[in-house]
Amino acid sequence: AQKITQTQPGMFVQEKEAVTLDCTYDTSDQSYGLFWYKQPSSGEMIFLIYQGSYDEQNATEGRYSLNFQKARKSANLVISASQLGDSAMYFCAMRAHLNFGNEKLTFGTGTRLTIIP
Amino acid sequence: GAGVSQSPSNKVTEKGKDVELRCDPISGHTALYWYRQRLGQGLEFLIYFQGNSAPDKSGLPSDRFSAERTGESVSTLTIQRTQQEDSAVYLCASSNLAGEFDNEQFFGPGTRLTVL
Numbered sequence: 001a002q003k004i005t006q007t008q009p010g011m012f013v014q015e016k017e018a019v020t021l022d023c024t025y026d027t028s029d030q031s032y033g034l035f036w037y038k039q040p041s042s043g044e045m046i047f048l049i050y051q052g053s054y055d056e057q058n059a060t061e062g063r064y065s066l067n068f069q070k071a072r073k074s075a076n077l078v079i080s081a082s083q084l085g086d087s088a089m090y091f092c093a094m095r096a097h098l099n100f101g102n103e104k105l106t107f108g109t110g111t112r113l114t115i116i117p
Numbered sequence: 118g119a120g121v122s123q124s125p126s127n128k129v130t131e132k133g134k135d136v137e138l139r140c141d142p143i144s145g146h147t148a149l150y151w152y153r154q155r156l157g158q159g160l161e162f163l164i165y166f167q168g169n170s171a172p173d174k175s176g177l178p179s180d181r182f183s184a185e186r187t188g189e190s191v192s193t194l195t196i197q198r199t200q201q202e203d204s205a206v207y208l209c210a211s212s213n214l215a216g217e218f219d220n221e222q223f224f225g226p227g228t229r230l231t232v233l
Contacts, residue, residue, distance in 0.1 A: 004159075033219060045160075045208065045224035052219065091159055095220070103148060103212075103220060104173060107159035 002027045004092050004108035012114050013082050020067070021077040021111050023092035032096045034075040035105065036066065039089040048090075051075055079113075087115045119143065121225035123209050129231045130199055138194040138228045142211030149192050150210040150222060151184060160208060166192060199232045206230070 003026040013019040025034065036048040051059045051066045059066045067076040075094075079086055089112050093105040122141045130136050142149050151163040162176040166186045177183070181200075186192040196203055206229050210222035 035221075037224075042226070043206065044226050045210070047221050047223070050219045050221065093160075103150070103165045103167075104162035104176065105150075105152075105160070105222065106162070107152075109157075109159045 002029070002032070002094050002096060002106040004094055004106055006092055006108035006111050008111045009109075010112045010114070012116055015084060015115050015117050016081055018078060018080045019082050019086075019113065021079075021090050021092075021113065023075045023077065023108060025073050025075065025092075025094050027073075027094065027096060029096040032094055034066070034068070035093045035095070036064070036075075036077045037091045037093060037107075038086075039091060039110070041088070045091075049077070082115050084115050084117060087113060089113075121209055121211050121223055123207075123225040123228050125228060126226065127229045127231075129233065131233050132201060133198055135195065135197045136199055136230065138196075138207050138230070140192045140194070140209030140211075140225060142190065142192070142209070143213075143223055145189075146211035146213045146223070147189050148212045148220075148222075149186055150212075151192070151194050152208045152210065154206045154208060154227070156205070163194070163207075196230075199230075201232045204230055204232045 005024045032053045034051045038046045049061045063080045065078045089110045091110045092108045124139045149166040152160040165173040169186045181197045184194045206227040208227045210224045212222045
């Protein structure tokens, strides 16, 4: 079984500052993927970034980067130069690469990020 | 439209009634997923379809919940004899990379179900 833990229920950050959202995970699987999704107040889930467990480089997508520390089982999301539009709920999720039939994502409880002008 | 669509956007029902929630995936996406999001919580997986078969329905909470999919298109999630604890947002997602490690799931706007 997999478990995702996000220990920050809410964060307030000044506009243009960088912010790190924490995510730790627990799995006995050797191969897995980690995802971050953003959920604005409108409710849709927006994919941000993916990190595979065997990827040697940390994933980056524009202002988003993933600080992946496999030994510590953490996959923190870093948002650089935060913008007002970054205010939203952020969810960390994982999927074990077990077999073709295992496609479900296991989600954490989320962090509500508020950017202050 | 280009994205995943769901209907209705909101549904209010009385305890004990049956409800049907509909999901239209992105055209060409072979995989379809249903999740449930209770207020203030993360998403809970319900069921996954590949084509019209369901390799993983391990997340369905009880036999009151069922889902079907027609070919590689529309899916319907049915909740029979609704209970107040069924109140949640039901999210549908689709993807075309099932089996790939970086399988990105594209989500719909959700259906907010309220059971009185």
